[in-house]
Amino acid sequence: VxxxxxxxxxxxxxxxxxxxxxxxxxxxxxxxxxxxxxxxxHTSGNKIDTKLFPSxxxxxxxxxxxxxxxxxxxxxTSELAESxxxxxxIKSMLDAGIVxxxxxxxxVCCEHVGIERMWYNDEESFLSTISxxxxxxxxxxxxxxTETALLKAQAHLGSIFKASPAGIxxxxxxxxxxxxxxxxxxxxxxxxxxxxxxx
Numbered sequence: 001v002x003x004x005x006x007x008x009x010x011x012x013x014x015x016x017x018x019x020x021x022x023x024x025x026x027x028x029x030x031x032x033x034x035x036x037x038x039x040x041x042h043t044s045g046n047k048i049d050t051k052l053f054p055s056x057x058x059x060x061x062x063x064x065x066x067x068x069x070x071x072x073x074x075x076x077t078s079e080l081a082e083s084x085x086x087x088x089x090i091k092s093m094l095d096a097g098i099v100x101x102x103x104x105x106x107x108v109c110c111e112h113v114g115i116e117r118m119w120y121n122d123e124e125s126f127l128s129t130i131s132x133x134x135x136x137x138x139x140x141x142x143x144x145x146t147e148t149a150l151l152k153a154q155a156h157l158g159s160i161f162k163a164s165p166a167g168i169x170x171x172x173x174x175x176x177x178x179x180x181x182x183x184x185x186x187x188x189x190x191x192x193x194x195x196x197x198x199x
Contacts, residue, residue, distance in 0.1 A: 002042050005035035008110060008130055012094070012123055016111040019134065022104055026050060029107060038113075053079050061104055065128060066095040067119045071111075092117040094124065096131035100138045108134065 001019055009017035018034035031046040050057045059066050059076035068074035071093040072081040084090070090111045098106035108131045163180075179191055187194065 001033040002035065004130065004134070005033050005042070006037075008108065008127070009035050009037040011126060012110050014094075014110045015113040016088075016090070016109075018109045018111075019098075019106065020048070020109065021106045022050075032106075055079050060095060060097045060107060064097045064099060065124060066093060067124055068093045069118055070116050089113050091115055092119070094119050094127055096124075096127045098131045098134050098138070100135050100142075105138055106134070107131075 005017040005019060009015070015037050016034060017037075019032045020029040021032050022029055027050055029048040029050060031044050034043050034046070035041070036043075055076055056066070056079060063076075066074075066076050068077045069092050071077045071090060072085050074093075077085070077093055085093075088111070090113055092112040094110040094112075096108045097104050098108060108127060110127060179194055184191055184194070189197075
């Protein structure tokens with residue numbers, strides 16, 4: 001994540017670039033990483049209450065991208081002015097929503113400090129590409145978690161199958177493919193003998 005924020009800050013020539021994750025209940029944006037290029041420093045863990053900034057969150061949900069040349073006065077971002085933009089001297093913002101399966105899961109933010117800045121189409125496209133790459137990372141992580149859970153469940157079922165006090169046989173196309181130890185005890189045949197007879 002730190003590499004991504006550094007690349008974004010360098011490419012778009014902004015002082016601050018950050019990646020935020022939307023909580024499951026959609027009540028908080030949680031900072032995964034904020035890179036301050038001037039200070040060459042990464043921070044994380046800050047939280048923003050989504051209910052305090054309804055215009056911003058409505059805009060990011062509906063537009064997916066916010067391009068604010070004058071962030072302190074733009075109706076989508078002005079509610080951030082007093083508590084965040086003015087104290088940090090942030091004049092312009094370029095934010096892109098991270099969307100997975102049609103749902104907002106986070107935001108990539110670029111903050112230009114000092115003077116107002118015009119954002120160009122190629123810069124907006126670049127940030128949208130970055131948000132799409134991060135969305136793919138979410139999908140890959142979700143898939144890996146699912147696969148890990150399935151492997152654990154499979155291993156658990158396998159141990160139950162082997163240790164069961166009941167005789168269990170698994171079939172495929174009416175042919176026995178696997179049996180547990182108790183099945184062998186009940187029949188008096190070995191696993192190999194039973195499977196060979198049914199092949």
